[in-house]
Amino acid sequence: xxxxxxxxxxxxxxxxxxxxxxxxxxxxxxxxxxxxxxxxxxxxxxxxxxxxxxxxxxxxxxxxxxxxxxxxxxxxxxxxxxxxxxxxxxxxxxxxxxxxxxxxxxxxxxxxxxxxxxxxxxxxxxxxxxxxxxxxxxxxxxxxxxxxxxxxxxxxxxxxxxxxxxxxxxxxxxxxxxxxxxxxxxxxxxxxxxxxxxxxxxxxxxxxxxxxxxxxxxxxxxxxxxxxxxxxxxxxxxxxxxxxxxxxxxxxxxxxxxxxxxxxxxxxxxxxxxxxxxxxxxxxxxxxxxxxxxxxxxxxxxxxxxxxxxxxxxxxxxxxxx
Amino acid sequence: xxxxxxxxxxxxxxxxxxxxxxxxxxxxxxxxxxxxxxxxxxxxxxxxxxxxxxxxxxxxxxxxxxxxxxxxxxxxxxxxxxxxxxxxxxxxxxxxxxxxxxxxxxxxxxxxxxxxxxxxxxxxxxxxxxxxxxxxxxxxxxxxxxxxxxxxxxxxxxxxxxxxxxxxxxxxxxxxxxxxxxxxxxxxxxxxxxxxxxxxxxxxxxxxxxxxxxxxxxxxxxxxxxxxxxxxxxxxxxxxxxxxxxxxxxxxxxxxxxxxxxxxxxxxxxxxxxxxxxxxxxxxxxxxxxxxxxxxxxxxxxxxxxxxxxxxxxxxxxxxxxxxxxxxxxxxxx
Numbered sequence: 001x002x003x004x005x006x007x008x009x010x011x012x013x014x015x016x017x018x019x020x021x022x023x024x025x026x027x028x029x030x031x032x033x034x035x036x037x038x039x040x041x042x043x044x045x046x047x048x049x050x051x052x053x054x055x056x057x058x059x060x061x062x063x064x065x066x067x068x069x070x071x072x073x074x075x076x077x078x079x080x081x082x083x084x085x086x087x088x089x090x091x092x093x094x095x096x097x098x099x100x101x102x103x104x105x106x107x108x109x110x111x112x113x114x115x116x117x118x119x120x121x122x123x124x125x126x127x128x129x130x131x132x133x134x135x136x137x138x139x140x141x142x143x144x145x146x147x148x149x150x151x152x153x154x155x156x157x158x159x160x161x162x163x164x165x166x167x168x169x170x171x172x173x174x175x176x177x178x179x180x181x182x183x184x185x186x187x188x189x190x191x192x193x194x195x196x197x198x199x200x201x202x203x204x205x206x207x208x209x210x211x212x213x214x215x216x217x218x219x220x221x222x223x224x225x226x227x228x229x230x231x232x233x234x235x236x237x238x239x240x241x242x243x244x245x246x247x248x249x250x251x252x253x254x255x256x257x258x259x260x261x262x263x264x265x266x267x268x269x270x271x272x273x274x275x276x277x278x279x280x281x282x283x284x285x286x287x288x289x290x291x292x293x294x295x296x297x298x299x300x301x302x303x304x305x306x307x308x309x310x311x312x313x314x315x316x317x318x319x320x321x322x
Numbered sequence: 323x324x325x326x327x328x329x330x331x332x333x334x335x336x337x338x339x340x341x342x343x344x345x346x347x348x349x350x351x352x353x354x355x356x357x358x359x360x361x362x363x364x365x366x367x368x369x370x371x372x373x374x375x376x377x378x379x380x381x382x383x384x385x386x387x388x389x390x391x392x393x394x395x396x397x398x399x400x401x402x403x404x405x406x407x408x409x410x411x412x413x414x415x416x417x418x419x420x421x422x423x424x425x426x427x428x429x430x431x432x433x434x435x436x437x438x439x440x441x442x443x444x445x446x447x448x449x450x451x452x453x454x455x456x457x458x459x460x461x462x463x464x465x466x467x468x469x470x471x472x473x474x475x476x477x478x479x480x481x482x483x484x485x486x487x488x489x490x491x492x493x494x495x496x497x498x499x500x501x502x503x504x505x506x507x508x509x510x511x512x513x514x515x516x517x518x519x520x521x522x523x524x525x526x527x528x529x530x531x532x533x534x535x536x537x538x539x540x541x542x543x544x545x546x547x548x549x550x551x552x553x554x555x556x557x558x559x560x561x562x563x564x565x566x567x568x569x570x571x572x573x574x575x576x577x578x579x580x581x582x583x584x585x586x587x588x589x590x591x592x593x594x595x596x597x598x599x600x601x602x603x604x605x606x607x608x609x610x611x612x613x614x615x616x617x618x619x620x621x622x623x624x625x626x627x628x629x630x631x632x633x634x635x636x637x638x639x640x641x642x643x644x645x646x647x648x649x650x651x652x653x654x655x656x
Binding site: 218219220222223224225226227228229230233237238241242315316317318 | 375378380382408409410411412413416417419420421424425426427428429430438439442443474476487490500
């Protein structure tokens, strides 16, 4: 019962958050300018009639507050409206472009978690050794390097110099035209996933190593050793389990913000995902798309936080909800 | 006399960092017979805990055992391979730690973390292992063991946790229990209960025990023999009666005098003051030359800083290392 009430309360909070976030973004975008006017300026042969029709179609002749309420009303019925520049339903666009984003973000987070567990475990057991020092320095460097710089370096080395991986896009043009190919899709994923993985691994490793070093000093680890348990089980069954608890929060943030951080990766690799779409929509003042994506980002963050809290309860018996 | 169960000779543990070298345990000897309890007594930092971890070969890094011999049931533990040693830990020699609040994994149920140990050593299935854990929990006086199996450490009181830790040490019928200050972190009333429990279990299960403590009252109740340590070296070893009735080493004497007694009134200036040992434990990075106790010793002479006293028998079963008591000695390098 407790857990259902907890989830319900969080979802109610999510609604409040989404209304607040969307209102701020709506009026900000509105303050920047009129999307139809921008569209008309880029089309020399647009007639006054068509401009007027578009303006009416998107209710741009109405006051901003009324348009916001209309947008909110439609959202309540799960209608995200349609894009001004792409002339497609926003919901459908979010699904298609969103898939491309998740395709690189989720593998990058899971891969990073696996790598961080491996590296942090080895480094923490040889605390103070050269290996540990090397791991720490690399991770610190990886964490402080701007994410796009790593992407550009990867493109330079693996796409431009070595020519092994493609430098942009999710599919080759030829594949798009002729037939779909899983191998081609995976091939294009390598560099963007590598860039994200490197960045995520750096932070996760630093966090996890610090926690492991602390946990390994605990008496219950010594007690497990004194009980003759094999080292493998002490590390994975006892130490890692305790050390990963504080890392859950960061993992939740990674999942929650993966759409919000997508623009950097997707701009570097010209990746047809939500991040790329977001930047484009902002440039075009395509407010239905901006609004739709902002709602999804806010909702993701709330869901990820909720999932983190539930994970805490499942792993640590000392923590209770509410 | 038959060979003792545990026979430690000249055990030395060293911590070496790039800048300095410390020996918290320096040439320590002691022995424990089967079914016997040895009290290992000394101030904090005298090397008691490190010695007991040394017996399990679990000295934390960067420390390591640099010399000596640990005879256990006829074999030298320092000659065993790591897997052989691991098979012995928890099965033949088990440990009860000082702070029960920290020595249980907070994330696992009692049944799970104790069951895991039996299952591993005895190759038992989960159900059999948990049945064994429940038996042991009953044996250490925990009511309703079946329900406790499913509880987490934070749901138990301090005394209850220490009972669980004792049960954990007894899971595989060990020959020797290392109890490191098992009652220091408990309430006084609980302390007495835990000590009684340890003593009765030891009698029933015919287990030997190394009881590490700084509390002379605890060893008086529990120990058959007593080894007194100071700054990483053994001062005196004898039967408990001898230590209390006729102590020889000046440190042992001072330690006993500093225990408050109920039949005396201590009142500064007027009648009697509780004697204390002046000064403090030496900095172990630069221990005093010669006998390590000489800077605080009321009987010290100039010779004490020039020679290292050796553990020397003065009577059957009574060993003292003090040149004022006629111990042998070796000159220290100047």
